[in-house]
Amino acid sequence: MTQADLFQELKSLGMPVAYGEFQTEQQLPFITYQFAYGSDLMADNHNYVPIGNFQVELYTKSKEPATESLVQEKLKELRLPYSKVEAWLPEEKVRQIIYEIQLIGG
Template sequence: MTQADLFQELKSLGMPVAYDHFESTPEDPAPPPPFITYQFSYSNDLLADNQNYLDIENFQIELYTAKKEPATEKKVQEKLKELRLPYSKVEAWLDDEKLFQIIYEIQLIGG
């Protein structure tokens, strides 16, 4: 799966999606929650014969909600399971933004 494929799959959830952040202007403000951002975190390539043998890219998918929304989280998790993308999950309350942030860490292998 490529990063472009990941973007399309996240869009299929029916929420606004952006790489890293939404550009907010007076004419085009950032969307209200729930929304998703995603970004590359780091690579963890498989090395063999003194070269990068297999690309392994680690991404963070971040779900933002105004209140705790287990059904929305489940929707994201079911999509990741459908795509056979194992994930780990971390949750935080962002007091300054008054938003819940759910971070899913995934790996794209060979993309």
């Protein structure tokens, strides 16, 4: 799966999606995603398989299990294992859910 494929799949959830950040104010809920770091498969001084670690970030006004479930089911459907971290951002008054995933070869 490529980064472009990931974008299209996230858009299919019916929420605004952007890489990194939006240039305009968005209504909640919305999703951002971004490359976090690489952990390519390497041997013999060569990068054999590119592995990109991405963060898919869901922003909601409050705890929304149904919305989280939409994102999680999409990641499962795409066979993208994830780890999940949650935080309340008091300055913005939003809940942030970060799903860490890997795109292999894309």
